[in-house]
Amino acid sequence: MYSIRHPSHSLYLPLRGFRHHLRQWGQHRPDATPLLLLHGWMDVSASWQFMVDALPPAWLAERLIVAPDWRGFGHSRPLECATASDPLAYGSADHYQFADYLADLDALIAHLNAELGRPAGAAFDVVGHSMGGNVAMLYAGVRPALVRRLVNVEGFGMPASQPEQAPQRYARWLDEIDALRQGTLALKSYTGAQAVAQRLRKTNPRLAPEKSDWLASHWAAPDASGQWQVLGHAAHKIVNPHLYRADEVLAVWRCIRAPLLVVEAQADSLGQWYRQGEYTRDQFHQRLQAAQPQCRIEQLPDAGHMLHHDQPAALAALLQAFFADGA
DSSP: OOOOSSOOEEEEEEETTEEEEEEEEEOOOTTSOOEEEEOOTTOOGGGGHHHHHTSOHHHHTTOEEEEEOOTTBTTOEEGGGTTOSOTTOOTTOOOOOTHHHHHHHHHHHHHHHHHTTOOTTOOEEEEEETHHHHHHHHHHHHSGGGEEEEEEESOOOOOOOOGGGHHHHHHHHHHHHHHHHHTOSOOOEESSHHHHHHHHHHHOTTSOHHHHHHHHHHHEEEOTTSOEEESBOGGGGSOOSSOOOHHHHHHHHTTOOSOEEEEEESSOGGGGTSOTTTSOHHHHHHHHHHHOTTOEEEEESSOOSOHHHHSHHHHHHHHHHHHHHTO
């Protein structure tokens, strides 16, 4: 089993109708900027443990690190479910809106600043992976004064859409909501923790068995029948009814004022999600060049999309140096 070097502690915070689960490491010092770690789609805050463990104890002794479970993931559930004994109860929501992640992050930052005795507009360092990287990029453009330094880990955005796609997208959204209601849209269940660990290794063959065994118990939980279920609401599988407007995203990215570090795996993960030529890493880099020409791009070898699992020490070293540059 994986041996934790830096244990976290959990706390629960009511924000915007949800009881949000936060995982914390380190300790706050008034002269140090707190760090927020934002996980990706169908993931949980515990996913950052391996990278945090690669940080030196002295670094954690003077910096607070906070990683939330996004709404409907992990242990962040609607307030109506907060007292339920079922860890898989996610309430009656039949879809999730991407903009809510921005509002949740905004509310979390306001709460943490008040809790830590910082000024209301004090900035944070922010690291986001995949979906969390996309949220972080948008947030840093919408609230530029609240992000001191920004790291986007494999958060590429999506292919540009066209208005003609809207009718089909809305129809698909309605169909998938109906499928969720009928119980035909669901997340896969597993026979036990080992089956969950095998699923994690299938998705990421680089993930060591001791890491997958540890992560399995944080990524899923047994239901009343003994089957293990992913700690995520099936409603997250429903397509966003709103088209991805690349022009709007670029307009937001242009408003980012924080120094930006983009970290990618050398292995191109975009190729596994989109048809050939539909959206490429070169196109992502072109967007970055258009919106943030001063950004720095780093690629880590022997890593895939989950590079905070594959190369936690290399990523931790990049973060330490990047944050120290502006200390």
